[in-house]
Amino acid sequence: MFAERVSLLFKDIAALMSTYGGAYLKGAGSTLLLAIIATFIGCVIGFICGILQTIPINPGDGAVKRFLLGVIRVIIRIYVEVFRGTPMILQAVFIYYGLPYFSGNRLQFTSIWGVAILVVSINTGAYMSESVRGGILSIDPGQTEAAKSIGMTHFQTMVNIILPQALRNIMPQIGNNYIINVKDTSVMFIIGFIEFFAVHKMAAGATFKYFPSATVEMAGYLCMTLLASFILRWVEKKMDGSDSYELVNDDQLVMTAGTYNHPVKGSPFDERSTEYTEGER
Amino acid sequence: MDELILQVNHLSKSFGSNEVLKDIDFSVSKGDVISIIGASGSGKSTLLRCINLLETPSGGEILFHGEDVARRGANVPAYRAKVGMVFQTFNLFSNLSVLENCVIGQMKVLKRGRDEARANALQYLTKVGMGPYINAKPRQISGGQKQRVAIARALAMNPEVLLFDEPTSALDPEMVGEVLSAMRTIADDGMTMLVVTHEMAFAREVSNRVVYMADGVICEQGTPEQIFEHPQQERTREFLARTRKEQ
Numbered sequence: 001m002f003a004e005r006v007s008l009l010f011k012d013i014a015a016l017m018s019t020y021g022g023a024y025l026k027g028a029g030s031t032l033l034l035a036i037i038a039t040f041i042g043c044v045i046g047f048i049c050g051i052l053q054t055i056p057i058n059p060g061d062g063a064v065k066r067f068l069l070g071v072i073r074v075i076i077r078i079y080v081e082v083f084r085g086t087p088m089i090l091q092a093v094f095i096y097y098g099l100p101y102f103s104g105n106r107l108q109f110t111s112i113w114g115v116a117i118l119v120v121s122i123n124t125g126a127y128m129s130e131s132v133r134g135g136i137l138s139i140d141p142g143q144t145e146a147a148k149s150i151g152m153t154h155f156q157t158m159v160n161i162i163l164p165q166a167l168r169n170i171m172p173q174i175g176n177n178y179i180i181n182v183k184d185t186s187v188m189f190i191i192g193f194i195e196f197f198a199v200h201k202m203a204a205g206a207t208f209k210y211f212p213s214a215t216v217e218m219a220g221y222l223c224m225t226l227l228a229s230f231i232l233r234w235v236e237k238k239m240d241g242s243d244s245y246e247l248v249n250d251d252q253l254v255m256t257a258g259t260y261n262h263p264v265k266g267s268p269f270d271e272r273s274t275e276y277t278e279g280e281r
Numbered sequence: 282m283d284e285l286i287l288q289v290n291h292l293s294k295s296f297g298s299n300e301v302l303k304d305i306d307f308s309v310s311k312g313d314v315i316s317i318i319g320a321s322g323s324g325k326s327t328l329l330r331c332i333n334l335l336e337t338p339s340g341g342e343i344l345f346h347g348e349d350v351a352r353r354g355a356n357v358p359a360y361r362a363k364v365g366m367v368f369q370t371f372n373l374f375s376n377l378s379v380l381e382n383c384v385i386g387q388m389k390v391l392k393r394g395r396d397e398a399r400a401n402a403l404q405y406l407t408k409v410g411m412g413p414y415i416n417a418k419p420r421q422i423s424g425g426q427k428q429r430v431a432i433a434r435a436l437a438m439n440p441e442v443l444l445f446d447e448p449t450s451a452l453d454p455e456m457v458g459e460v461l462s463a464m465r466t467i468a469d470d471g472m473t474m475l476v477v478t479h480e481m482a483f484a485r486e487v488s489n490r491v492v493y494m495a496d497g498v499i500c501e502q503g504t505p506e507q508i509f510e511h512p513q514q515e516r517t518r519e520f521l522a523r524t525r526k527e528q
């Protein structure tokens with residue numbers, strides 16, 4: 001009975017594939033592309049917000065600078081809370097229909113890709129901005145002090161010292177967001193964006209093979225996210241660098257440079273070695 | 282009289298209602314090696330951090346070649362580039378290799394070319410005995426080695442003054458020696474140094490002036506001989522007696 005059902009499932013899937021295989025593939029491609037582009041732009045937004053939010057306000061700063069920084073912080077706060085606190089499916093509708101509504105139909109989105117990228121990007125950006133802020137805060141303040149002590153400006157410190165370290169720390173978060181985006185871009189069907197899940201609705205609606213199509217979708221999404229996980233792990237490993245390092249040479253200057261080196265254990269210079277104590281006797 | 286580099290006038294610093302530094306007057310001339318000693322909480326480190334403007338002074342002025350760098354609108358990064366700092370906790374940039382740690386400031390702040398910065402960094406890394414380790418990452422080397430790299434990083438900026446904030450306090454006893462001897466080499470080269478330290482032997486042998494701080498004020502200052510052999514203040518005598526007992 002069970003085996004029969006399984007073989008039926010395979011038959012159904014094969015049938016689906018022969019008609020809709022190309023559509024599934026194209027849908028999966030759209031999903032991946034949208035997720036990659038939107039995650040990337042979202043990260044950029046997140047980094048910009050994260051950097052702006054962590055500009056220190058010094059007691060010595062002028063009133064204008066303080067006011068501007070305060071305004072920037074409030075704007076970012078509102079942005080994060082609004083886009084983190086509402087469903088993406090609604091944001092898509094809100095933005096897609098909001099522009100024509102307010103411009104009296106004079107302005108409209110011409111590209112559905114554009115809207116989809118915009119919505120997913122700003123949504124990701126809201127999450128990433130908090131991740132980046134956390135990543136920056138997680139870096140030892142001593143790193144900032146050291147950078148400042150050699151004369152770096154806030155911007156130089158961020159770009160050269162803090163962000164590379166913060167980036168490594170938030171890599172898992174970026175991975176998270178990417179995987180969430182692969183799955184959640186499925187809500188973009190609401191504005192008519194054809195991606196992987198939309199293909200399911202189309203194929204299942206036409207053939208009534210709901211379960212076989214859902215199986216294909218499950219496997220497809222899992223493949224896409226697993227692949228992303230593997231790639232991210234690999235990138236993280238690359239970023240960590242190798243555990244060993246090469247000595248440049250046996251530097252002759254070490255002993256003469258006024259640095260005190262401890263004798264290698266067991267060498268004739270080690271006072272605990274037998275050779276040394278025997279010589280004493 | 283040697284050229285005056287730094288002059289601190291009526292410097293004060295409060296954290297909330299807690300007054301950490303009170304009316305500090307103090308000057309540094311070219312070639313000086315000044316040790317600042319005193320009990321924990323006496324304001325030594327705060328004084329050093331105020332000089333580098335890592336803490337904003339609550340009052341007073343800090344004159345660098347006669348120009349007040351603590352005033353509002355002063356070019357702080359440009360000033361800091363000329364005043365090196367070595368931290369108790371090393372604070373090497375953990376994303377960069379030993380060599381890059383010493384190169385990045387020269388390239389980004391002093392706008393030197395890579396080759397020039399590299400050669401300069403190598404010279405100082407070799408001086409502190411870290412020449413062979415230029416490819417290592419900070420997490421791969423020991424505390425004493427990290428501190429020597431931190432010294433080379435500060436030196437590579439060719440600063441006019443080098444500030445040391447308890448450079449050996451976070452080290453295992455067996456690593457203290459290598460850092461102190463690196464500092465000694467630099468002092469012998471004529472570097473102007475301001476060292477907050479608990480190493481009395483170093484203060485005595487290497488510095489030409491010793492400042493004893495207590496409760497946020499400079500209690501007594503003079504040559505090492507004056508401070509260690511003939512302290513005038515009762516509090517200085519007590520402090521020195523305590524440190525001797527510990528050793």
